[in-house]
Structures are given as structure tokens and as C-alpha cells.
Amino acid sequence: MNRIIKYIINExxxxxxxVFYCVGLVLYFSPSxxxxxxxxxxxTLVLVSAAVFSHHKEWNLKTTIVLASIFISSILIEIIGVATGKLFGVYTYGQGLGIKIVDVPVIIGLNWVFLTYASNGIISKYTSNNxxxxxxxxxxxxxxxxxxxxxxxxxxxxxxxNNEPPVNNYIAWFILALLFNWVIQKFKIKTNNRPARWLFFIQFSFFIILVIHHIYIQK
Known part of the structure; x- marks a missing residue:
């Protein structure tokens, strides 16, 4: 029984x-x-993120401040990016991410927090070198x-x-990714969170399926 309970908790x-993302694919592919x-x-993004962070092992004031700082700063950077077109290129947000502040969805900050946290956890699993x-x-x-x-x-x-992000979009992404991960390492935030690693690759696979369908099937 203990083994079964442990399996359910871990897996x-x-x-x-x-299952959640498979259902999402069904909803996406069905015209109705x-x-x-x-x-x-x-x-759903809020829901799965909440599930992931509920498995964080050390919630304390430091962790809360660091993750909140990434959340707030990423939204502010996105606001500047949308308004000026200088950081990521000229782009606009649609309705797929919900409520916006100055044309930027609030949830985009959560996306930056999750991606930083999850990617840090993935690499940290294989090396301890900062x-x-x-x-x-x-x-x-x-x-x-x-x-x-x-x-x-x-x-x-x-x-x-122009339907295609410019090169500076990826340069800006990389610089911000380095900065946010530096903050995570600087303040020694533990990112050893198995569900976060799983969700990162599940989302990655989900997007691959959408893109392949669009390129090779829908067209």
C-alpha cells in the first residue's frame, strides 16, 4: 500500500x-x-502552474520574493517590448492568454516564472556548476x-x-533567461521539482504537435 501511495504521489x-494536454489537443482539433x-x-495555464508550484519543496519569504520579482519584472519588460517594438520586435498579444495590463497578458509573467524555474530544474538535475x-x-x-x-x-x-520574430527576439529571450536564472542561482532557490520538468517537456511536445499539424496536415 505504501508503495502504491508513493507511486501516485510521484507519478x-x-x-x-x-491526459490534460491530450484532452487539450482534442479540443483544439475539433472545430466545435x-x-x-x-x-x-x-x-488551464494557471491551474497546471499552481499544481507544479504546490510541489516546490522550500516555500519561504526568499523564494516568494525571487519568483515574484521575476513575475513583475518580466511583465514590465513585456510592456516596454509591446509599446516600443525594440526589445523583441513588433508584436501584439491576442486573446489566448486572458486579462491584459497595458496590452500585455498578466499570465505572461507566470509563463516566464515557470519556464525559468523548470529549465533551471532540468539543467540542475545534471550539474551543480552555476x-x-x-x-x-x-x-x-x-x-x-x-x-x-x-x-x-x-x-x-x-x-x-511580419509573422516571423526577428533575431533580436531570441537575443532578448536569451539575455532575460540568463538574468532570471542567475537570480535563481544567486539566491539558491531549489528547483528540484519533478512535475515542473515533466510539464516543460509535455508543453514542448504539445506545441510540436500543433506546429506539425499546421504545416503538414491543416495546409
Whole structure:
């Protein structure tokens, strides 16, 4: 019985994520529920993020301040980016991420927090070297963004003026990823969170399926 309980605790959430995103694919691909998928996307992102962070092992004031700082600063940077077009290129947010502040969805801050936290946890699993963790997590976040930029317009998250993000978008992403991961390492925030690592790769796989469907099947 103890073994079963331990298995459910360790494996239950990742399996739930897989089922959750498979249902999402069904909703996305079905014409009758496609709009529903767009509508509930921000709420599902909050839900899965809450599930992930409920498994964080050391919640304290320091962790809260660090993650809140990444959340707030990323939103402010996005606001500047949207308003000026100088940081990431010229782009606008759609309705797929919910409530906005100055044309920027609030949930985008949560996305930056999750990606920083999860990518840091993935690289930290294989090395304890601070520099390698910071750079490795930064590279991982840029790879994620390269795919996400293809999927985002499909689910009404955001769109660039020329339908393709400029090179400086990825440069800005990498610089911010390095900065945020440096903060995580500087303040020794523990990111050893198995559900976070699983969710990162499940989302990555989800976006791959959307992009492949769009390129090779829908067209």
C-alpha cells in the first residue's frame, strides 16, 4: 500500500498533465470546441502552474520574493517590448492568454516564472556548476521559444507584424533567461521539482504537435 501511495504521489501529477494536454489537443482539433480551447487556455495555464508550484519543496519569504520579482519584472519588460517594438520586435498579444495590463497578458509573467524555474530544474538535475546551469537553462528556454513562436499565433497568444520574430527576439529571450536564472542561482532557490520538468517537456511536445499539424496536415 505504501508503495502504491508513493507511486501516485510521484507519478500521478505527470500522468495527469499528459491526459490534460491530450484532452487539450482534442479540443483544439475539433472545430466545435476550438474556440472553447482558446477561451480556457489562460485558466488551464494557471491551474497546471499552481499544481507544479504546490510541489516546490522550500516555500519561504526568499523564494516568494525571487519568483515574484521575476513575475513583475518580466511583465514590465513585456510592456516596454509591446509599446516600443525594440526589445523583441513588433508584436501584439491576442486573446489566448486572458486579462491584459497595458496590452500585455498578466499570465505572461507566470509563463516566464515557470519556464525559468523548470529549465533551471532540468539543467540542475545534471550539474551543480552555476555557470553551466545558467547558460544551459538559457539555451533551453530559447529552444522552447523557437518552437513557441511557431505555435503562439495558432492559439491566439501573440503574433509578430511580419509573422516571423526577428533575431533580436531570441537575443532578448536569451539575455532575460540568463538574468532570471542567475537570480535563481544567486539566491539558491531549489528547483528540484519533478512535475515542473515533466510539464516543460509535455508543453514542448504539445506545441510540436500543433506546429506539425499546421504545416503538414491543416495546409
Amino acid at each position: 500521478g501529477l505527470p500522468i495527469t498533465f499528459i 470546441t476550438h474556440d472553447l480551447f482558446i477561451l480556457i487556455t489562460p485558466y 555557470s553551466l546551469i545558467i547558460v544551459g537553462a538559457g539555451v533551453l528556454m530559447v529552444l522552447y521559444d523557437i518552437l513557441l513562436e511557431k505555435a503562439a499565433p495558432l492559439i491566439d497568444m501573440w503574433m509578430f507584424s
